Amino acid sequence: MDMEARGHSEHPQALRLWLRMLTLTQLVEKQVRTELRAQFETTLPRFDLMAQLERNPDGLKMNELSRRMMVTGGNVTGITDQLVNEGLVERVEVAGDRRAYRVRLTPRGRSLFGDMARQHENWIVAAFDGLSSSEVDALHRLLGKVKAHYKDTALETT
Amino acid sequence: MDMEARGHSEHPQALRLWLRMLTLTQLVEKQVRTELRAQFETTLPRFDLMAQLERNPDGLKMNELSRRMMVTGGNVTGITDQLVNEGLVERVEVAGDRRAYRVRLTPRGRSLFGDMARQHENWIVAAFDGLSSSEVDALHRLLGKVKAHYKDTALETT
Numbered sequence: 001m002d003m004e005a006r007g008h009s010e011h012p013q014a015l016r017l018w019l020r021m022l023t024l025t026q027l028v029e030k031q032v033r034t035e036l037r038a039q040f041e042t043t044l045p046r047f048d049l050m051a052q053l054e055r056n057p058d059g060l061k062m063n064e065l066s067r068r069m070m071v072t073g074g075n076v077t078g079i080t081d082q083l084v085n086e087g088l089v090e091r092v093e094v095a096g097d098r099r100a101y102r103v104r105l106t107p108r109g110r111s112l113f114g115d116m117a118r119q120h121e122n123w124i125v126a127a128f129d130g131l132s133s134s135e136v137d138a139l140h141r142l143l144g145k146v147k148a149h150y151k152d153t154a155l156e157t158t
Numbered sequence: 159m160d161m162e163a164r165g166h167s168e169h170p171q172a173l174r175l176w177l178r179m180l181t182l183t184q185l186v187e188k189q190v191r192t193e194l195r196a197q198f199e200t201t202l203p204r205f206d207l208m209a210q211l212e213r214n215p216d217g218l219k220m221n222e223l224s225r226r227m228m229v230t231g232g233n234v235t236g237i238t239d240q241l242v243n244e245g246l247v248e249r250v251e252v253a254g255d256r257r258a259y260r261v262r263l264t265p266r267g268r269s270l271f272g273d274m275a276r277q278h279e280n281w282i283v284a285a286f287d288g289l290s291s292s293e294v295d296a297l298h299r300l301l302g303k304v305k306a307h308y309k310d311t312a313l314e315t316t
Contacts, residue, residue: 014286015279017298018168018186018248021304024305025183028176130307135300142289142297147182148286 028127035123040116045069047120049079050088050105050113059092059104088112164248187284193281203227206245207237207276208246208271217262224284244252 029044036042052068053060060068066076080103083089088109094100105113128136170245187202210226211218218226224234238261241247246267252258263271284293 012279012292015299017286018282020298020301020305021179021183022187024301025179027305027308030206036167038295045281060288068230078189086272098199121170124176125170125172127308128175128304128309130304131300133171135303136171136175136180138296139304140171140178142300143178144295145184145293146183146286146288146297147178150182150185153284 009100053105059102211263212271216262219260
């Protein structure tokens with residue numbers, strides 16, 4: 001679980017920072033996957049798909065859902081089929097387009113997702129409780145600064 | 159590319175921090191994958207495998223290599239075979255064990271990895287150059303504090 005090997009021999013400050021951030025992210029993500037499986041017998045792609053639907057109560061078309069799931073990967077169609085079979089997600093017709101449909105959470109899916117989201121929140125709060133409140137704020141602000149600069153740079157070069 | 163959806167409606171401070179860290183890590187990782195492909199026609203698992211071998215000049219047995227590659231995943235045997243075929247990695251016998259072998263970088267592999275590692279370093283330095291030197295230090299220190307606490311907690315609960 002340690003990405004230090006990616007480092008070049010000189011290891012400048014930014015590279016050490018990146019490797020630490022990557023290692024920590026992987027640690028937390030791994031724990032989330034473990035807890036999701038242990039407590040809910042589910043996976044991170046399933047959780048993320050349900051999270052997208054929870055934010056879109058009217059449902060999403062499959063192409064919209066796929067785009068939003070790009071990061072997590074996983075087989076969006078396959079996962080949707082599973083969740084439909086389990087009664088957590090349903091397909092609804094799109095008015096005026098016979099071939100299209102949207103998928104959305106069922107009431108049971110919404111309720112289960114609520115339970116999972118509360119637990120997920122607890123795991124994350126626990127992961128960061130080595131920091132004081134002001135340290136959490138400082139970290140959030142510093143990462144925000146990196147992200148803002150990153151987006152500006154990405155826009156410049158594309 | 160935004161993991162915000164994983165958040166629960168109340169979005170406490172730590173959860174917002176985590177989602178920002180996750181989004182940023184994925185942004186940087188995605189760029190590294192893109193650049194590795196564009197500039198070196200290679201992948202992150204191949205880069206990580208070579209990085210592990212670069213740190214172990216005497217080579218690694220396959221089981222040692224697999225253990226170190228756990229995070230990145232990928233087919234360690236398949237990647238090793240590819241790199242051997244390309245003359246970047248070689249298999250060497252283990253003295254006293256006819257069935258075992260170690261893999262290590264060839265001189266050409268070491269030279270190519272050096273080029274990749276230097277470029278990788280440049281991409282990472284660029285990713286964080288929105289921060290001052292003291293901000294990079296602060297971020298490194300705060301993440302270190304989270305990581306140290308995280309490890310302590312993990313030890314307690316296992």
